[in-house]
Amino acid sequence: MLSVFYLYLFYMEKIYTIKDIAELAGVSKGTVDRVLHKRGKVSEDALKKVNEILDKIDYQPNLMARSLKKKQIYSICVLIPDSANDPYWQPCIDGINEAKKEFKSFNVKIEIFLFDATNTSSFVETNKNVLDTSPDAVLLVPLFHKEAIEAIEIYNSKGIISSIFNNQLKSSSIRSFVGQDLFQSGRIAARLLDLLIKKGTIAIIHIDEDYENAIHMQEKEKGFRDYFNNLGNTDFEIKTFKVKHPQFKSTLKEFLDENPAIEGLFVTTSKAYQVAKIIAKKPEKKIALIGYDLLENNLEYLNNKTIDFLIHQNPKRQAYLGATNLIEHFIFEKEISSEILLPIDIINTENAKDYFL
Amino acid sequence: MLSVFYLYLFYMEKIYTIKDIAELAGVSKGTVDRVLHKRGKVSEDALKKVNEILDKIDYQPNLMARSLKKKQIYSICVLIPDSANDPYWQPCIDGINEAKKEFKSFNVKIEIFLFDATNTSSFVETNKNVLDTSPDAVLLVPLFHKEAIEAIEIYNSKGIISSIFNNQLKSSSIRSFVGQDLFQSGRIAARLLDLLIKKGTIAIIHIDEDYENAIHMQEKEKGFRDYFNNLGNTDFEIKTFKVKHPQFKSTLKEFLDENPAIEGLFVTTSKAYQVAKIIAKKPEKKIALIGYDLLENNLEYLNNKTIDFLIHQNPKRQAYLGATNLIEHFIFEKEISSEILLPIDIINTENAKDYFL
DNA sequence: TGTTAAAATGTGCTCGAACACATTAAAAAT
DNA sequence: ATTTTTAATGTGTTCGAGCACATTTTAACA
Incomplete structure (x- = not known):
């Protein structure tokens, strides 16, 4: 019943053109154009007449026609x-x-x-x-x-x-x-690790590149820590580990050996595969690992389950x-x-x- | 150096119109139009001439002009x-x-x-x-x-x-x-539970609605079981539990009591909140819970951590x-x-x- | 060869907005 | 009152594709 009425409105919804407005206002399309684009040279009387019409209707300029005319690229x-x-x-x-x-x-x-x-x-x-x-x-x-x-x-x-x-x-x-909201991104990683492990040490690993990743990594760390802080007293201890590329392998190994309580790792850049490469060689204990970005290398370790989750930044x-x-x-x-x-x-x-x- | 050359190409990349093609082929735009739209009434000779030009250039009809002209809604x-x-x-x-x-x-x-x-x-x-x-x-x-x-x-x-x-x-x-690929969707749920718990019983819960969800639920179950089957011998046991709405609450309670080894639940519809409502009252043991869809009700139990993950079908x-x-x-x-x-x-x-x- | 039918080709208008230009009306200056 | 200036308004063309219609060319037939 009612739908007939809506249907009627649907088909009645008129699309107005500049010519329509001109006719309704009793002026020429040139005048309407001047009003629409505020080009001046319009009498108060004409301005009023056009604006009255424009108030009444919902004029939507035809973008096809406009961009056809405007040859600007x-x-x-x-x-x-x-x-x-x-x-x-x-x-x-x-x-x-x-x-x-x-x-x-x-x-x-x-x-x-x-x-x-x-x-x-x-x-x-x-x-x-x-x-x-x-x-x-x-x-x-x-x-x-x-x-x-x-x-x-x-x-x-x-x-x-x-x-x-x-x-x-x-x-x-x-x-x-x-x-993306990097702070939130850190919180997501934290929530995932919170689900994967119940206690122990978690390390945030910043693998710095030659170029500027500092703000990225800081925000992610803040969000990550924020999540665990808000959890209140837990059985987790959170450490931060920063490393530059060249000495990367040996120092990370050292770090892991020095911290046997480590149960989870959060790598704040797209280089989680480099960490995975190392912990994959320690099959005696599964360490939870979360990183960023769907690079080939990361996916390889995701698929063999060395990496548990990747966070996708959707570049x-x-x-x-x-x-x-x-x-x-x-x-x-x-x-x-x-x-x-x-x-x-x-x-x-x-x-x-x-x-x- | 080279970039100057590319720049040149960039600005040279001519946009051809039907008129251009007509001139290049030495025919009228009407003929070009007939060729483009295969309307017939074109001599072999003219067809050849136009096609030669069309092969050479990359003609892209101006969609603005087209949709301006074609008043069809x-x-x-x-x-x-x-x-x-x-x-x-x-x-x-x-x-x-x-x-x-x-x-x-x-x-x-x-x-x-x-x-x-x-x-x-x-x-x-x-x-x-x-x-x-x-x-x-x-x-x-x-x-x-x-x-x-x-x-x-x-x-x-x-x-x-x-x-x-x-x-x-x-x-x-x-x-x-x-x-979405529902089979794969089931596998995702399986992978998540595989990470959340290490052993025990997992139940797939189908909460049937009045309307047809059967294929949905079946595919998800297949995918879910497929994941665990491919894992090989594990410490998991997987059960299926089907329930219709009215008697829902009591039968699910029964089911959980009868199966104290249950560590994880996978709800194949958007009604995970109904399951959450029940297990939230059993705080003595955390049961992992995965469901579908970002409904208000589900989000409430996600936020209080009764539901661990939701899978988003992105309607x-x-x-x-x-x-x-x-x-x-x-x-x-x-x-x-x-x-x-x-x-x-x-x-x-x-x-x-x-x-x- | 002339006439007609059929096929091929070309011309010209339309869509709506934008803008240059022409025209008209009103105000100012003589 | 008439001319000049300026303001206001209107007209007409363009953009590119699509299509109707007009025109030309070719083929068919008497």
């Missing part, structure tokens, strides 16, 4: 670390290419610029190259704090929109950040959303979301392959 | 169970509305039809109503096997595209399915992807993906809120 440059040095970044490139493909028939050009993640000057240089193309927006991974801020300030002064993803960075010149989706946020701003005049926080995916042996979309 | 009807009876379905409605909003400026009208999940004839009736609007496509949750097949056959005979989501259903008339995204798959077919002429399997999200206390996007 928006250009977006994306700066990502070269995946040759670190496979973590490959999904980002895939994500950008997906966005590119999806919007290929629209007036946007997206270009990827790769830089060397181990080399600050490569980052600076690449930003210079990007600037030379004078794009409308830049999406970048701000690996190098100081240099990123500098680059973003320059973009901002030239009216170029900058968005970042993967790494958080505070600056009023940044229009958008896409990433592909981060890059994709960073790009589409900008694209949709340009072609659909959407607001740019200032912060997009992705869900933090928990991965085990069985759902790992699902996340390679 | 595609209509898609979506059939979802009413969330008044089962809150599981509310996110589906949200997902459809999101798709609706996203594509509101395009020539698509999406209408949601709700039916009563506990009532077969409501489903049949709603399908009749949908048929009366003669839509271009139907997206439905095929809760009732036989009736769904029948409805889909009718749609097919009228040239209406049908897609399904949430429940798998085999029929050659179905163009698309969006859902919102299922509905959203089901809709966009069809929408993009109509407006961008994309191929309809015949099967979209969503990742199976593992939820604990800490990442639960992330999944309410």
